[in-house]
Amino acid sequence: MKIIVSVKQVPARDSALKVNSSGKWLDESDLTYEMNEPDAYALEEALQLKEKLGGEVVVLCLGPQRAAPTIREALAKGADRAIHVEMGEGVVLDALATAGLLANAIAPEAPDFILTGLQSDDLGYGQTGVVLAELLGYAHATIVMEVEPQGNAVRVKRELEDGWFQNVTLPLPVLLTIQSGIKKLRYATLMGIKKAKTKEVKTISAAQLGAGASSATNLEHVYLPQRSKQSQILTGDPKQVAKQLVEKLKFEARVI
Amino acid sequence: MSVLVVLEQRGGKWNRMSFEVLAAGKKMADAVGVAVEAAVTGGGIAALAAEAAQYGVAKVYAIDNQLLSDYTPDAYTTALEQLIKAKQPKYVLFPHTYQVRDFAPKLATRFGRPLVSDVVDVKTEGSKADFVRQLFQGKLNADVNVAGEPQFASLQAGAFRAEEPQGGSAPVEQFAVTLDASQIRSKPEAPFREAQRSVDLGAADLIVSVGRGIKEKDNLPVVEALAEALGAELAASRPICDNGWLPMERQVGSSGQTVAPKVYFAVGISGAIQHLVGMKGSKTVVAINKDENAPIFETADYGVVGDLFEVVPALVEEIKKAKA
Numbered sequence: 001m002k003i004i005v006s007v008k009q010v011p012a013r014d015s016a017l018k019v020n021s022s023g024k025w026l027d028e029s030d031l032t033y034e035m036n037e038p039d040a041y042a043l044e045e046a047l048q049l050k051e052k053l054g055g056e057v058v059v060l061c062l063g064p065q066r067a068a069p070t071i072r073e074a075l076a077k078g079a080d081r082a083i084h085v086e087m088g089e090g091v092v093l094d095a096l097a098t099a100g101l102l103a104n105a106i107a108p109e110a111p112d113f114i115l116t117g118l119q120s121d122d123l124g125y126g127q128t129g130v131v132l133a134e135l136l137g138y139a140h141a142t143i144v145m146e147v148e149p150q151g152n153a154v155r156v157k158r159e160l161e162d163g164w165f166q167n168v169t170l171p172l173p174v175l176l177t178i179q180s181g182i183k184k185l186r187y188a189t190l191m192g193i194k195k196a197k198t199k200e201v202k203t204i205s206a207a208q209l210g211a212g213a214s215s216a217t218n219l220e221h222v223y224l225p226q227r228s229k230q231s232q233i234l235t236g237d238p239k240q241v242a243k244q245l246v247e248k249l250k251f252e253a254r255v256i
Numbered sequence: 257m258s259v260l261v262v263l264e265q266r267g268g269k270w271n272r273m274s275f276e277v278l279a280a281g282k283k284m285a286d287a288v289g290v291a292v293e294a295a296v297t298g299g300g301i302a303a304l305a306a307e308a309a310q311y312g313v314a315k316v317y318a319i320d321n322q323l324l325s326d327y328t329p330d331a332y333t334t335a336l337e338q339l340i341k342a343k344q345p346k347y348v349l350f351p352h353t354y355q356v357r358d359f360a361p362k363l364a365t366r367f368g369r370p371l372v373s374d375v376v377d378v379k380t381e382g383s384k385a386d387f388v389r390q391l392f393q394g395k396l397n398a399d400v401n402v403a404g405e406p407q408f409a410s411l412q413a414g415a416f417r418a419e420e421p422q423g424g425s426a427p428v429e430q431f432a433v434t435l436d437a438s439q440i441r442s443k444p445e446a447p448f449r450e451a452q453r454s455v456d457l458g459a460a461d462l463i464v465s466v467g468r469g470i471k472e473k474d475n476l477p478v479v480e481a482l483a484e485a486l487g488a489e490l491a492a493s494r495p496i497c498d499n500g501w502l503p504m505e506r507q508v509g510s511s512g513q514t515v516a517p518k519v520y521f522a523v524g525i526s527g528a529i530q531h532l533v534g535m536k537g538s539k540t541v542v543a544i545n546k547d548e549n550a551p552i553f554e555t556a557d558y559g560v561v562g563d564l565f566e567v568v569p570a571l572v573e574e575i576k577k578a579k580a
Contacts, residue, residue: 017395017549026396095361096370122392125373127361130329134365139441140329142358159511160447161354167445181498217370220386221399225554231543233559241560242570245542246578248558253519253540255462255486256578 001055001149002111005046005079006102006132007039009063009070010122019222025092026222035070038117042178044185045147046115047078053149056080058109062101062206064089075196076188082199083109087206092123094217099131104209106136113154114175118143126177133175140175141168145182258314259285259292260345262336264353265304266327273351275418277411278311280378281349282419287380290346293317295431297335299325305428312422317343317431323440329359330440335433337366342431345406347385352410364408372400372409374529393528394551413510413533455489455505456513462488463517465508465535466496469524469545469564473501478568479523485575491515493531509534524564527552544568 011017011031020027035043046057059074059082061067066089071082085105087093093101106114114133119126133140145165146157155169159179188196234244250256261281263274278294285292291314296305298320305318319335340348340363350356352374364371377388379399386399387409457463464483470476483490490506497507508515509531516537523544525531528551535541536555543556544564553559560567 011392014547017392019396094370095373096365096368099365124389124391124393125361125371126357127371127373130358130361131365134333134362140362141442143354159354161510162514163449163512164447165450166447169443169445171441181495215370216403217372218401218403219398220401222391222396223398224549225390225394225397225551231553231556231559233553233561235561238562238566238570239574241562241567242574245558245560245571246574249519249542249575250578255519256575 001049001053001113002058002109003046003049003055003113003115004058004060004106004109004111005039005043005074006060006114006116006128007043007070007074008036008061008117008120009033009067010036010120013037013121019224023221023223024219025090028090033066033070035073036117036120036122038119038121038178038180040117040185041180041182042115042117043074043077043079044183045178046113047186048183049113049147049149055112058083058111060102060105061085062087062098064091068201071201072196073188075199075201076192077186078192080199082201084201084203085206085209086203092219094215095125095127095131096217097215099128099135101206101209102128102132103135105204106132110173112172112174114138114173116175116177118177118179129175129177136175138173138175139170140177141170142177143179144176145179147176257290258343258345259288259290259347259349260340260343261292261294261313262348262350263294263296263308264351264355265296265298265301266355268300268304270304271351271353272418273353273411273413275311276413276416277349277351278313278419279416280411281347282312283416284347284349284378284380284385287385288346288383291315293343293345295319295336295339297324297332299323306425307421309426309428310421310423311419312424313426315426316428318428319431319433321433321435323435323437326444327355328440328442328444329362330442331435332359333363333366334435334439336363338433339431340367340406348406348408350408350410352412356410360408360410367406367408369404369406369408370402372402372407375409375411376415376529390529393526394532395526395549412529414536457489457491457506457508457515458513460489460515461518462486463491463508463515463519463538464488464521464523465491465493465525466502466523467493467525467531468495470496473499475565476501478565481572482521482523482568482575485572485579488521493525493528522552522556523568525552526550527555
């Protein structure tokens with residue numbers, strides 16, 4: 001089985017985000033980056049699928065040069081090789097344009113499974129996987145909790161809303177977007193890190209892949225959200241703050 | 257030319273978010289000077305289509321086909337593709353539900369168009385409409401516009417006040433689609449729920465909810481002490497339950513329980529939209545978080561920017577004093 005897992009590099013979760021001078025994107029100068037957490041779960045599922053079925057796991061990443069450590073991390077955890085679709089710094093693509101580039105990179109590989117995280121922590125469109133499936137003509141299922149391969153088909157458990165679930169059977173080849181948190185993530189071993197250095201990373205420039213290098217979605221203005229409620233921010237040392245809060249709970253919320 | 261709102265139903269019951277989207281659709285239709293129309297898809301949906309016609313729309317399209325009885329992305333995409341091709345709406349709006357997330361990107365792609373997903377507001381100016389969506393788990397907002405038509409967008413729960421029925425009745429057009437069972441690749445089974453919940457957070461008056469800020473499982477006693485001092489139920493955001501630190505049944509948010517207590521304490525919770533939709537009905541929200549830009553402060557009545565490991569124990573002590 002050939003399994004492709006698509007991962008994205010995003011600003012680290014605790015990053016202090018500053019809007020840049022154009023007001024259309026972030027000031028990226030002080031940011032540190034990490035693997036998009038939902039994609040880390042897709043990678044874990046891909047590695048476990050390979051352990052079950054044999055074959056190979058190929059990591060696919062669209063991003064600028066700085067994404068290289070994220071790709072190495074995936075290789076260190078056990079992916080066999082990688083494809084890095086390299087694009088310029090500060091380019092922000094919508095899900096359609098992103099999936100267009102990824103589809104062109106994937107097509108010659110003809111994988112049996114494509115896995116992605118269910119969304120990215122930066123843009124959060126939550127669509128790239130579904131669009132990719134449509135562009136490649138693959139069947140798909142989203143927000144997948146469990147994957148049960150059945151020969152030329154796969155039975156998956158999908159999460160619905162309000163605590164509901166559903167099992168769905170799909171034919172291969174298939175694209176699945178994986179829910180976060182369903183399996184424990186593995187750490188890269190020292191051996192894995194060492195091996196990763198010699199694993200193949202094929203770099204393709206986004207321009208080489210042509211179509212989809214720009215997007216129709218325009219981020220007109222990026223800004224800090226305004227507080228919709230009149231919130232009172234309590235200040236002081238912890239003891240003072242606690243006193244004020246208890247006053248509020250007693251006399252305004254009336255729950256003490 | 258219209259604003260087409262795709263309503264969602266499952267098993268003959270509406271997803272109420274549909275009527276919030278209808279409200280957004282009307283706002284946009286008024287701004288750009290077109291009519292708002294609604295589409296209902298499913299098998300045996302005549303009664304629902306008639307009900308939708310009472311919501312002040314210009315027309316309802318009923319796509320009634322047995323192959324749409326059970327949701328599948330292939331059938332829903334193909335059916336709506338045919339409707340949109342025939343009617344050529346300017347905007348196509350959806351509620352941002354799990355089902356929409358499963359097929360709307362595919363549908364938009366059929367038209368070579370992007371979908372603006374997870375929209376929290378619509379800004380209209382003259383005949384121009386910008387969508388507002390969140391970036392970075394709600395830490396930033398972006399005004400987004402898209403060149404070309406039709407424009408596809410899905411709207412997050414709570415972005416608009418749901419439309420009420422207005423009496424009267426718009427015409428219902430039966431829209432026949434060409435669908436074949438062989439086009440449907442996925443075979444869905446009946447939806448199910450896992451073991452009955454033993455905790456009903458929905459009934460709780462006071463909830464202390466904990467998020468990533470607690471850092472590790474061993475730190476949970478810090479918030480447990482607060483819940484105990486208040487006589488509150490303990491709840492959590494998704495990552496805490498994913499990690500197995502608290503059982504899934506204590507999760508608040510779009511994939512967990514929806515709560516509306518008198519006071520909701522969000523401790524170390526940043527406030528991603530998936531969490532906010534589960535607790536925004538709370539009467540009073542208290543947020544304790546070290547990041548002053550955490551989106552939870554937007555919905556908080558009282559906010560404390562500080563280290564929960566210092567603030568919470570101090571609060572427990574003061575509550576005990578006040579109750580003594």
